[in-house]
Amino acid sequence: MRNVREDAELLVLARRYVMPGRRYMKLGGGLLRMEEAAYGRFVRELGEDAGVVTDGEIGTLLEGGWRERRTAAWLVAVSRRTGFRERLGELLLASEVPCAGLAYCVALAGFGTPRDADLLADYLDRYLRRPDLGYDQTVVMGALLFVDLNLGSDRAARFLRPGGLWEQWHHDAPHMRQRGTTHPATYLSLVRRLCAVVDECAEAG
Numbered sequence: 094m095r096n097v098r099e100d101a102e103l104l105v106l107a108r109r110y111v112m113p114g115r116r117y118m119k120l121g122g123g124l125l126r127m128e129e130a131a132y133g134r135f136v137r138e139l140g141e142d143a144g145v146v147t148d149g150e151i152g153t154l155l156e157g158g159w160r161e162r163r164t165a166a167w168l169v170a171v172s173r174r175t176g177f178r179e180r181l182g183e184l185l186l187a188s189e190v191p192c193a194g195l196a197y198c199v200a201l202a203g204f205g206t207p208r209d210a211d212l213l214a215d216y217l218d219r220y221l222r223r224p225d226l227g228y229d230q231t232v233v234m235g236a237l238l239f240v241d242l243n244l245g246s247d248r249a250a251r252f253l254r255p256g257g258l259w260e261q262w263h264h265d266a267p268h269m270r271q272r273g274t275t276h277p278a279t280y281l282s283l284v285r286r287l288c289a290v291v292d293e294c295a296e297a298g
Contacts, residue, residue, distance in 0.1 A: 094189065095156045103157050106150050110142055110164055117160040120167045121195055122283065124290055136290065140298020143171035155180060159190040166196035170203050171294040178204055182212035185229070186219065194229030198236035199287045205240050210248045213237040221258035224265035234259065235280025239288065242281070253277060 097103050111117050119127070119135060127135065146168050154165035155177075162184065169177045178201065185197040201209040216233045220226060237249045252259045263275050 094158065095153075097157055097161065100157075103153060103161065106154055107157065107161055110146060110150070110154065110168065111160050113138075117164050120163050121287075125286055136294050137297045139167065140171060140294040140296070142298075143168045143294065144298045146172070148174065148176070151177065152180075155184065159192040162190060162193040163196040166193065166200050167291075170196075170200035170291045171298065173203070173295065175204050175206075178208065178212070182209075182215070185212065185233070186216055188220075188228050195232045195287075198229065198232045198284060199291060202236040202239045202284050203288050203291050205243050207244065207246070210237060210240045210244070210246065213240065214248050214252075217252055217258065221252060221262040224262050224267075227266065227268040230262060231280045232284065234277050235282070235284040238277055238281040239284045249277070 095103050097107050114135075116135075116139070124132070124135070151165050151168055151174070154161040154168075157165075166181060168174075169181065181197045181200055185194060185201075188194065198213070201212055213233050213236050217230065217237065220228055220230050220233075234249065234252070237252075241247055241249050251257065259277070263269050269275060
């Protein structure tokens, strides 16, 4: 992993795409709570940057920390760069850094192919067996349901059946007992709304 404090190339890109207006902090659920004027400006600027950033620059950002990776994944999502599908799937499965998983999910959900469903299911196969880890299980489930909905498939069904991995994980994961809701539809709704933001950014750019 490259450190923005020690890597001049990464720092230049972070200053260009990640840090302005603390963009990296807003790429997630916070977008859904922004005031209208700020939201419109944010969407327009993200769409414009997604149109000019190069594949090489995105690749470099994906080698950085969570701020750079989160931003890069959103740039990938908005610019529909499906060539990064496998890389995002690898990063999601590795879970090397916090705070970036939702961004990977939004990109894969937006691509929305059977291969994206496979990558999301691979994650759930691994991490629903780890109730000790409160990673991105919930939003990955939301993304898989979103892809299922659009494809007319049922890849999520085997996880959600009674006594399946989803139910077991919720029962055994101590951090989930503190949450007010455990219904997968909650996470589907979040992913759907963020994918709509991606579409707005793409149109604005």
